[in-house]
Amino acid sequence: MHCVCVCVCERERERERERRVYLGFEEGECYCRRAMAVRFTFGCCPGDAQAQEGCGVPWGATITPFAAVDETGSTPAFGKHAQLVPRCESCWAYINALCEMEQWAWTCALCGNLNALSASAAARYAPPHSCPELTSSFVDLELDADGPEAEQNSYTRPVYIAAVDLSASEEFLELVKSALLAALEAIDAGALFGLMTFSHKMGLYDVQGPIPVVKHIIIPADVNEKIAVNLENVMPAQSFLAPVATNREHIAAALETLKPTSSWERATAAGQGGEGVPMGGRGFGVAMDALIDYLSAEQETAFTFARVLAFISGAPDYGAGQLDTRRYGEQYASKGEDADKALLCEQTPFYRNIAAMAVQAGICVDMFAITNEYIDLASLRFLSLESGGSLFLYSDTDETTLPQDLYRMLSRPCAINGVLRLRTSPEFKAARVYGHYSPDPQYENIQHIICCDAYGTLAYDFEFTDSTGFSRNFEAPPMIQLAFQYTRIMPLGESDLLGSTVSSEGEKFSIKRRLRIRTMSMGVAKSFKDIYESTDSEVVLSILTHKIIEASLEEGVREGRLLLHDWLVILTAQYNEFYKLAQFGQPSTFSRLDAAFSKCPRLQPLPRLAFALLRSSLLRLHEEGVHPDYRVYLQSLFSALEPSYLLRAIYPVLSSYSTPDKQAYPRHSLSRAAIITSGSPIFFLDAFTILIVYYLSTADPALPFPPPQNCFLRDTINNLKQTRHITPKLLTIRGGHDNVEPFERYLIEEQDVNGAPTGMGFVSFLDQIGQDVVRYMK
Structure with missing residues (x-):
């Protein structure tokens, strides 16, 4: 799929260029793939803690604070004077487009508190107002510099130190x-x-x-x-x-x-x-x-x-x-240690x-x-x-x-000295935060991110603050507000959407402190069906990966594997019970059990993703040959990836081509059966850090190998390499001539691949999950 930024007129092209410069993107660089600033595990919130526990799907979100666009593909509305934005006297949330406004007061969309407006704020927000914080729920506001020190510090330079071994x-x-x-x-x-x-x-x-x-x-x-x-x-x-x-x-x-x-x-x-x-x-x-x-x-x-x-x-x-x-060696086996x-x-x-x-x-x-x-x-x-x-x-x-x-x-453009805070409606809160950050030593729920680019992503676990949940007030929808204060260092002479500065020196920098605010409302699920049918499997995988990494660090890899397996068993049991697919305790339970989630397309990817995660080097055991440093590297990589990229890293995308210029199928399962039955001679695998072009041994010798530079497949490869923040390696393999193991080891749904000859394939895994569900429900 090609990623193209399209502007419908010259004015829109100019606005697009200004937005790129403001965000620090190079001319011609596409940022469409840097979307999804906030993504939830499901589209509507559970009604209470019992529903949260009973549905079996983790409740949380992933947040990419410095994403160029939000989850709808929209860029932020820009403005100045961030320090003038009023804040709620009760929960300290910022005024936003979802708040109810009166002439001299405003009602906080998060907690419902009525706040007075000062005379200057009332004049600022008097109709017809054009302040970005009241016209858009996604804003980027510049903080005014204060005092003589601000002018003195506005021309300092970024520093890079190379420390070489x-x-x-x-x-x-x-x-x-x-x-x-x-x-x-x-x-x-x-x-x-x-x-x-x-x-x-x-x-x-x-x-x-x-x-x-x-x-x-x-x-x-x-x-x-x-x-x-x-x-x-x-x-x-x-x-x-x-x-x-x-x-x-x-x-x-x-x-x-x-x-x-x-x-x-x-x-x-x-x-x-x-x-x-x-x-x-x-x-x-x-x-x-x-x-x-x-x-x-x-x-x-x-x-x-x-x-x-x-x-x-x-x-x-x-x-x-x-x-x-x-x-690192054999001593642990002799000592009985894990x-x-x-x-x-x-x-x-x-x-x-x-x-x-x-x-x-x-x-x-x-x-x-x-x-x-x-x-x-x-x-x-x-x-x-x-x-x-x-x-x-x-x-x-x-x-x-x-x-x-x-x-x-x-x-890449980056935000520096970032301070991140996620606020929620009073009925729930962010219980855990995962990712690359440093917690504030004094205040809870504040994350410091010294350097953050448009790809850096954190994950949040939500939980209810009491047993009543949202049942007491369905008229006020659940809300979250992301506040991210950060600094951008920009060379003088670059045009800025908030003002233009001209300099011929090229060696001085302007320091801009900004406040990004994203406010969102959510619905409340009336039943498990609402939750199941709005589940985002990519975000669920991201939350699960963070939980598994944390469990592995605290209790060991075996505990992480057990946690993931038990989660899938419980989810499968609760899904079957809700849809009344199996009568637990009856002799026919196992035969009627649906471990593939066939009644709910949104849940269907989860067993396959859990299986892939169990087979990944993140959760394979030491005795299976996983290097401990490589495992730590994967933990570091996976814990900062945006969900769609994490999906490719754990369960690669396999597509097929009839010719280098014509795609046959956009997605196959990672199995030999998919290769054999597709009828296509060329396969392309995207495993995030590696791209593999594989020609079957039976492919027509007249097909050009490797794919020529001007074909559709090569364009796809080049686009992927351009949009990745980690350079993927490219392998081209021709069956019957080259070693095919680098490709076949990604066919993880088979039993005898990925260094696990005694493991089980995906079909056997589903069967095992079904048996464990029956035992769990006894």
């Missing part, structure tokens, strides 16, 4: 160099760039000259010591942070000087002989601690936002924050504490691990996830997408 191979450093050269092309020319290296010592680079100058600081080997000297005294920030516009070539020259730390240097630092010393001496923890301290001290005067790009080739094994990799549970627990709170410091200073940390060895991402992940960053894992340096991923990440 020198306890690595030549291949690793060549890949990192390529990635950083791509990064320099992605970031604004007026941004500041710093280069730091680490091994058994730190290196700070001054790249503001034709010959780079590096100053080294020895990292203490003791796990309880920090670097004794302040990095500011080693190299002042004005020397360390170089403007990209005037130093691009100097930075590139400095990158060429990066060499692996020799074994002799590492051995000398460790007090050992040089012969046979393994790769190591990686003082990553001390280096990151010192860097965050350094940037925190400069944050108020040198920059508004800093992003650290950390490249690591192995586990930290030197100084404070070092991790013991010996725990390896899956143990290997998901952090060894030390060291990196979680550094993350807290980064959040306090408004510093985002992205971590790129390039290794096939165990490095304990379970301990390292907090550094990225809680600071609003991303965690990437690449198993080797060959055919990696690191340069493309880094370029895409840094070229």
Whole structure:
């Protein structure tokens, strides 16, 4: 399917262009796929807690705070003076288009409280009013700058720091160099760039000259010591942070000087002989601690936002924050411990504490691990996830997408220093929040997101505040309001929908603090049928995935598998009981049981999605060969994906083509039967991080292989690669000539694929669920 933004007239084209610039999108870039700002597990709320528990479907929502458009495809209404928007005196919700207005008062749509309007607010909202907050339920409002400090801080620059592991191979450093050269092309020319290296010592680079100058600081080997000297005294920030516009070539020259730390240097630092010393001496923890301290001290005067790009080739094994990799092995089996549970627990709170410091200073940390060895991402992940960053894992340096991923990440517009709050009607509340954020240390239900792009998504679990639910007031529909306050850094000279500034310097930035408000009303279900027939299976999968990840972290992978299996059993039982399909306790119960949800199309995908989730590496056991770091990477990836992308990652989309220019069927089940019976010679599989074109061995030899550049299939592939925030790999496989295992392992509905030869196929799985339902209802 092609994604096309269409404007019906020249005026609309101009408005569309202004919206793109306001949101920070490049000319020609399509943002239609970045929809669905708020999605619910079902279209109407359960009436009370008994109905919520009885329906079996989790009640929640996914929210993409910085999505370019809302779930209807509409862009926000823009305006100024966000600080003038009145707030409810009872629940602190913002006035919105769903509120009842009077001349001198307004009734809060969320809690029903009557609030007085000041004289200035009454004049502002007097008819005919055109204030965006009363004409649209989705608004983006700019906060006015306050005081002389606002003017002083309005021209600071974003900062990017590359922290490079020198306890690595030549291949690793060549890949990192390529990635950083791509990064320099992605970031604004007026941004500041710093280069730091680490091994058994730190290196700070001054790249503001034709010959780079590096100053080294020895990292203490003791796990309880920090670097004794302040990095500011080693190299002042004005020397360390170089403007990209005037130093691009100097930075590139400095990158060429990066060499692996020799074994002799590492051995000398460790007090050992040089012969046979393994790769190591990686003082990553001390280096990151010192860097965050350094940037925190400069944050108020040198920059508004800093992003650290950390490249690591192995586990930290030197100084404070070092991790013991010996725990990954066979020892758990001999001790009777659950390896899956143990290997998901952090060894030390060291990196979680550094993350807290980064959040306090408004510093985002992205971590790129390039290794096939165990490095304990379970301990390292907090550094990225809680600071609003991303965690990437690449198993080797060959055919990696690191340069493309880094370029895409840094070229996307992002909201920084975000503060998110979800308010609801008083009858219910958000009980749990899932995703990449840091909770506010003082106030409940406030999430801090240091860096958030148009793809970052959080999930919420809802629950009732009391047993009465919505039964006491059906005239006031359930409401939610999303309030997201964030900052955008925009180069001066870019046209802004809220005002235009012209600058020829190209190296100064305007800081805009904005408030995004999205208010929505929902209906109340009269029966389970309303819930079942309005279920969004993609959002249900997202909520379930978050719950499973949390259960795996707290109780182990086996507990996560059990939780998912039991949920499907209970849902199947409650569905059959509601539709009166089976008389439980009767001999004919099993034969009449409907485990495929054939009476409700909205529920039909759920057994297949649950089966796929059970078969994924997220929930496969340690003894089945799942690497613990890969599991942590999947947890990180899945917990931030928008539901439609998560669906592709867990249950890939398989389509078929009669020719490269003609699609035959848009979707097949992931089974061999679908391949055999379709009659199509070409199949295309979208598994989110990988795209596979598969030609059957019986395909007509006259069909062009691989698909030519100007065909429909190739256009589809290119569009998918363009709209993904993670660069998918493309494989083209020809049956009878190439290894078909990379394609066939995605046929997960078969019994003997995906490394589980003793597992069960999807048909057997449904049969097992039916038997468990009968036992459950006895």
